[in-house]
Amino acid sequence: xxxxxxxxxxxxxxxxxxxxxxxxxxxxxxxxxxxxxxxxxxxxxxxxxxxxxxxxxxxxxxxxxxxxxxxxxxxxxxxxxxxxxxxxxxxxxxxxxxxxxxxxxxxxxxxxxxxxxxxxxxxxxxxxxxxxxxxxxxxxxxxxxxxxxxxxxxxxxxxxxxxxxxxxxxxxxxxxxxxxxxxxxxxxxxxxxxxxxxxxxxxxxxxxxxxxxxxxxxxxxxxxxxxxxxxxxxxxxxxxxxxxxxxxxxxxxxxxxxxxxxxxxxxxxxxxxxxxxxxxxxxxxxxxxxxxxxxxxxxxxxxxxxxxxxxxxxxxxxxxxxxxxxxxxxxxxxxxxxxxxxxxxxxxxxxxxxxxxxxxxxxxxxxxxxxxxxxxxxxxxxxxxxxxxxxxxxxxxxxxxxxxxxxxxxxxxxxxxxxxxxxxxxxxxxxx
Amino acid sequence: xxxxxxxxxxxxxxxxxxxxxxxxxxxxxxxxxxxxxxxxxxxxxxxxxxxxxxxxxxxxxxxxxxxxxxxxxxxxxxxxxxxxxxxxxxxxxxxxxxxxxxxxxxxxxxxxxxxxxxxxxxxxxxxxxxxxxxxxxxxxxxxxxxxxxxxxxxxxxxxxxxxxxxxxxxxxxxxxxxxxxxxxxxxxxxxxxxxxxxxxxxxxxxxxxxxxxxxxxxxxxxxxxxxxxxxxxxxxxxxxxxxxxxxxxxxxxxxxxxxxxxxxxxxxxxxxxxxxxxxxxxxxxxxxxxxxxxxxxxxxxxxxxxxxxxxxxxxxxxxxxxxxxxxxxxxxxxxxxxxxxxxxxxxxxxxxxxxxxxxxxxxxxxxxxxxxxxxxxxxxxxxxxxxxxxxxxxxxxxxxxxxxxxxxxxxxxxxxxxxxxxxxxxxxxxxx
Numbered sequence: 066x067x068x069x070x071x072x073x074x075x076x077x078x079x080x081x082x083x084x085x086x087x088x089x090x091x092x093x094x095x096x097x098x099x100x101x102x103x104x105x106x107x108x109x110x111x112x113x114x115x116x117x118x119x120x121x122x123x124x125x126x127x128x129x130x131x132x133x134x135x136x137x138x139x140x141x142x143x144x145x146x147x148x149x150x151x152x153x154x155x156x157x158x159x160x161x162x163x164x165x166x167x168x169x170x171x172x173x174x175x176x177x178x179x180x181x182x183x184x185x186x187x188x189x190x191x192x193x194x195x196x197x198x199x200x201x202x203x204x205x206x207x208x209x210x211x212x213x214x215x216x217x218x219x220x221x222x223x224x225x226x227x228x229x230x231x232x233x234x235x236x237x238x239x240x241x242x243x244x245x246x247x248x249x250x251x252x253x254x255x256x257x258x259x260x261x262x263x264x265x266x267x268x269x270x271x272x273x274x275x276x277x278x279x280x281x282x283x284x285x286x287x288x289x290x291x292x293x294x295x296x297x298x299x300x301x302x303x304x305x306x307x308x309x310x311x312x313x314x315x316x317x318x319x320x321x322x323x324x325x326x327x328x329x330x331x332x333x334x335x336x337x338x339x340x341x342x343x344x345x346x347x348x349x350x351x352x353x354x355x356x357x358x359x360x361x362x363x364x365x366x367x368x369x370x371x372x373x374x375x376x377x378x379x380x381x382x383x384x385x386x387x388x389x390x391x392x393x394x395x396x397x398x399x400x401x402x403x404x405x406x407x408x409x410x411x412x413x414x415x416x417x418x419x420x421x422x423x424x425x426x427x428x429x430x431x432x433x434x435x436x437x438x439x440x441x442x443x444x445x446x447x448x449x450x451x452x453x454x455x456x457x458x459x460x461x462x463x464x465x466x467x468x469x470x471x472x473x474x475x476x477x478x479x480x481x482x483x484x485x486x487x488x489x490x491x492x493x494x495x496x497x
Numbered sequence: 498x499x500x501x502x503x504x505x506x507x508x509x510x511x512x513x514x515x516x517x518x519x520x521x522x523x524x525x526x527x528x529x530x531x532x533x534x535x536x537x538x539x540x541x542x543x544x545x546x547x548x549x550x551x552x553x554x555x556x557x558x559x560x561x562x563x564x565x566x567x568x569x570x571x572x573x574x575x576x577x578x579x580x581x582x583x584x585x586x587x588x589x590x591x592x593x594x595x596x597x598x599x600x601x602x603x604x605x606x607x608x609x610x611x612x613x614x615x616x617x618x619x620x621x622x623x624x625x626x627x628x629x630x631x632x633x634x635x636x637x638x639x640x641x642x643x644x645x646x647x648x649x650x651x652x653x654x655x656x657x658x659x660x661x662x663x664x665x666x667x668x669x670x671x672x673x674x675x676x677x678x679x680x681x682x683x684x685x686x687x688x689x690x691x692x693x694x695x696x697x698x699x700x701x702x703x704x705x706x707x708x709x710x711x712x713x714x715x716x717x718x719x720x721x722x723x724x725x726x727x728x729x730x731x732x733x734x735x736x737x738x739x740x741x742x743x744x745x746x747x748x749x750x751x752x753x754x755x756x757x758x759x760x761x762x763x764x765x766x767x768x769x770x771x772x773x774x775x776x777x778x779x780x781x782x783x784x785x786x787x788x789x790x791x792x793x794x795x796x797x798x799x800x801x802x803x804x805x806x807x808x809x810x811x812x813x814x815x816x817x818x819x820x821x822x823x824x825x826x827x828x829x830x831x832x833x834x835x836x837x838x839x840x841x842x843x844x845x846x847x848x849x850x851x852x853x854x855x856x857x858x859x860x861x862x863x864x865x866x867x868x869x870x871x872x873x874x875x876x877x878x879x880x881x882x883x884x885x886x887x888x889x890x891x892x893x894x895x896x897x898x899x900x901x902x903x904x905x906x907x908x909x910x911x912x913x914x915x916x917x918x919x920x921x922x923x924x925x926x927x928x929x
Contacts, residue, residue, distance in 0.1 A: 198671050203757060224755045225696045230686050234757035235667040235764070239630050239849045240722065249723040251846030254662050254794060264657045268794045268845070290672065290766075291681040291927060317846065323656045325635060325666035326758020332667070333846040334722075362686060362700045413700070414683030414746065414765040415927065417671045495723060495847065 068479070069161045070172050071182065074105040079474050079483025081105075082161055085154045086305070086340035086484070087139055090188040094180075098191045100134035100142065101183075103340050103485065104161050108188050113181040118170050123156040138195040139341060143285045143304040144420045150285070150304065151345050190339035192243045193307070194283055194421040199241055199335070200411060201279075201311060201425035202233035204402035206355045208428040211443045228359040231402040231410045233427075236311075237332035241423060243339050248489040250274055250465060251333040253317030270494035271314035273448060274463040277428040278380055278439030278471055280397045281309035281337055282404045287418035294412045296367055299405035302418070305341040308378075308471045308487035309425050312336065315442055315462070337423075338471070338487035346482050350374045350475040355401040364413055365406050372403035378429060378473045380439070385466025388456035393439055395431035397473065465493045500911070501593045502604050503614065506537040511906050511915025513537075514593055517586045518772035518916070519571055519737070522620040526612075530623045532566035532574065533615075535772050535917065536593050540620050545613040550602050555588040570627040571773060575717045575736040576852045582717070582736070583777050622771035624675045625739070626715055626853040631673055631767070632843060633711075633743060633857035634665035636834035638787045640860040643875045660791040663834035663842045665859075668743075669764035673855060675771050676919045682706055682897060682926040683765040685749035702926035703746035705880060706895040709860040710812055710871030710903055712829045713741035713769050714836045719850035726844045728799055731837035734850070737773040740810075740903045740919035741857050744768065747874055747894070769855075770903070770919035778914050782806045782907040787833040796845055797838050804835035810861060810905045812871070817898025820888035825871055827863035829905065897925045 068074065069082040080086065080103040090101045090108055099112035111134035114120070124130060127149055133141035142150075160171045171177060203209055209232075213222030226232060242248075251274075254266045285304035288294045294302055311331060318330025351371035380393035402410075407424055431437030435452070438444045441462050444452045451459035463469065468490040474483025500506065501514045512518065512535040522533040522540055531544035543566035546552070556562060559581055565573040574582075592603045603609060635641055641664075645654030658664060674680075683706075686698045717736035720726045726734055743763060750762025783803035812825035834842075839856055863869030867884070870876045873894050876884050883891040895901065900922040906915030 198669060226686075226698075226752055226755065229696070229698050230753060232753065232757055233760055235669050235760070237630060237667055237848060238670075239719075239851055239854075240847075242722070246722075249847050252725070253846050254658075264661070266658075266661050266794065268796055271846075287671075290674070290678075293684070293927070314846065320658055321662060321664070322756070322758075323658065324754070324758070325664055326754075326756070328665055328667070329842070329846045329848065332843075332848040362698065364700055410761070411764075414685050414703075414749065414761045415672075415681050416669060416761065416764040419671055422671075495725070 067162045067164050069104060070163045071105050071107055071161055076478035077481070078105050079481055079485050081480050081482070082158055083476060083480040084342060084346050084482040085157050086342045086346070087142065087193065088340040089138060089191040089193050091191065092183055092188050098137040100139060102157055103185065106185055107182050108185050110181045110183060114171070117177050117180065120170070123167065124152060127152060139193050140195050140421045143194065143283065146285060147301050147344065150343050154343055154345060190243055190245070192241065193339060193341050196238045196241050196423050197419040197421045199236040199238040199423045200233050201236040201427065202231050202402065202407050203427040204231055204400045204407065205427045205429040205439065206401040207399055207430040207432050208439055208443060211430060211438065215447055228357055231407045233407065233411070234326045236335065236425065240332055241335045241337060244336055244487045246336065246489065247492050248312060248334050249492050250494040251314050251317065251329065252494050253314055253329050254320055255316040256320050266320060271317055272462065273315035274491065275313045275315050275441045276380065276463065276469045277311040277313055278378055278393060279309040279311055279428055280376070280426040281307040282424040283307070283341055284418050284420060284422040286420055287422065288412050290417045291415040293415060294408050296364060296405050296409035299408040300344065302408060303344045303404060305343040306347060307341055308338040308473050308484045310336040310469060310471055310487055310489060311425055311428070312489070315447070336487055336489045338484040340485050342482060342484060347374045350376065350482065352398050354398060354403060357401050364409050367403065367405060372405065373398050373400050374475065376473045376475045378471065381470040381472070382454060382460065383468040383470070384454065384456065384458055386456065388454060388458065390454040392444065392452055393436060395429055395437045395439060397429055399429050399431050400426055463491050465491050467491045499594045499596050501536060502595050503537050503539055503593055508910035509913070510537050511913055511917050513912045513914070514590055515908060515912040516774060516778050516914040517589050518774045518778070519574065519625065520772040521570060521623040521625050523623065524615055524620050530569040532571060534589055535617065538617055539614050540617050542613045542615060546603070549609050549612065552602070555599065556584060559584060571625050572627050572853045575626065575715065578717060579733050579776065582775050586775055586777060622675055622677070624673065625771060625773050628670045628673050628855050629851040629853045631668040631670040631855045632665050633668040633859065634663050634834065634839050635859040636663055636832045636839065637859045637861040637871065638833040639831055639864050640862040640871055640875060643862060643870065647879055660789055663839045665839065666758045668767065668857065672764055673767045673769060676768055678768065678921065679924050680744060680766050680921040681924050683746050683749065683761065684926050685746055685761050686752055687748040688752050698752060703748055704894065705747035706923065707745045707747050707873045708812065708895065708901045709743040709745055710810055710825060711741040711743055711860055712808070712858040713739040714856040715739070715773055716850050716852060716854040718852055719854065720844050722849045723847035725847060726840050728796060728837050728841035731840040732776065734840060735776045735836060737775040738779060739773055740770040740905050740916045742768040742901060742903055742919055742921060743857055743860070744921070747879070768919055768921045770916040772917050774914060774916060779806045782808065782914065784830050786830060786835060789833050796841050799835065799837060804837065805830050805832050806907065808905045808907050810903065813902040813904070814886060814892065815900040815902065816886065816888065816890055818888065820886060820890065822886040824876065824884055825868060827861060827869045827871060829861055831861050831863055832858055895923050897923050899923050
């Protein structure tokens, strides 16, 4: 792997030359949100780059990039399709490489570098996509099993459908937020005494505010109403991936969710990391997911066995006092369904997907101990046990002032492909 | 009530002068979708009207109407708020009235009438709003009870939360379709033998394709993330209403829906009527909903008791042979939760709503016999009994070639406020 001439490249950076994730920034000079890529600790402003330089020699057959990169979302670029994403990523990798074939465009152009290569600390990140519909799946087998044991015992932990289809539900697109957006503790209906009869709910701030560690997938292109996406074509419909924290108010969820599923327990906030890691950047990190001995329906059968990614995932909890503890270390390989399987299932009945649709994997937990579990619900067995933090502190669920940060990367130092931070801090509930 | 000078006003028309619903049309002269109102059997083209006539005397304080009405959705108009909708509807009622104070603008302007007043049979209707998020509630008490008895017996028909909060789930915005769009029978995973162990699903066209009679509500304005809409302000956030058919594949739904709710059983299609009846047009038809003896949480307590509308609702089923039977007659008053209660609950935890959000009431069934039930699931007790049609035919669920039409109106002949047809015809499943 060649290296980049960009200054201050840290070998531990998520944004090596092997990555080149896309995002939406605004800058001191241009407050209108527009496209960029991340490289090391810098953002390369693609609106400035494509407006200032003649890049037709790099992308002679691709039209409309300058316009796409001046827009406030990546949707137009995503819609151009995987072949374009691949060429543009490769072209930008060349421009940023020490061995660039086009040194005059950027590397040797001091004035353009000053305008287009901006420290990430000076730019503001925005939601990368206009999200049409958001669907959250439940493909983290160990999470589904652990939660099932908690609520129904080990003999009925998984519902009969779980191994036959990727269970999922429609989420709320309007409350998908970019990393850093403050999270207000939701008020909701909760049962303080779940066993009392008759049931007497109260309306109060959630006492069981939780996080969920997930991988998110953005759609590049959708399908027509009534026409399913065959599983063999699903990869071509994927734009890229983000980390996703599906904040959950467990007490609200427990009371509301029968029979139609989670609603206010989830729809107050979902945080995603700001840089979309292109599907191609993750290709070298494929591996096999969790084996499913069930005979799959034809539309879910994949040719390839390495259908998930082995991304190292971590969750940090930082208290209001500033003490940080890594409470979870796991991998995105712990999925029993792949994103192509989710897409094939989602569209089986003809449901149209669109550019910018977001799919969540479901909470990802490892098969091991408490420190591999992707939610506090699992770590604390629904509040029965404490998670110990540094500084003599502990948690069952989240406190006001807590910050949760998801991190994820793959690859060796100097060539990491990572997501950057997916962070949210909890603020007290709104007053009535 | 004054009458309209528009030709051929049928006293039984849904679109009397008392109505003035808004929709999006395209016409032989202008294929770009744009705004119109319905009056009798005509559409009044608002793009043509506002471009051709000086209407500042009618709306001296409202700006941007001409631009709003030339757009392909009603979102910009909706976002202007209830006070604007009220004035614009009143102004258009004046223009179309026999006693108009401004006869020179339209009534006496033969060339403008020829251009702007178009037979509805010559225009094409489009989806009226860009739908941001779609949420479907479950507020039809008699439906929830009947379905509960079927699946859990009379003692546990309603879940413990049902009388405490408006149960709802996030639906799929991408498959909300305007009336007339063909409905393809969905393929899905189903259990042919629900009792066999182990469970052996097959992937096949749904054998239990059903309709659901609902009222839909479009949001005019939303709320900021983290700030609930108080119930006393919810009416100001409502734009108007449509009929809504929440097509359902019962066999797909039964297998998939635990534990996260309906997914592919619903997301293949939802049909709405094309004309949005403004909230103000329904004001005279308020009545009390179903009494709920539960002590309500403070955020759900309404001052007014007449919190629902008494809209006559009917469902026609037309076979491929052309025989039409009215299989359901009921009223939209059979709701135990009002739309303001749904909105207050939806936003309680801070979930942001946006202009163009669509809320479904849930299936509306009356308290009486089989012919008051808003779904075939209820009419046939999940396929155990036949619904008799004209022409010696019968149904348990829908057959290919069937057309389902919802209708709804209130008011006396000559002053009806109705929705027009909400129609969809079933086509055979896509081949593999």
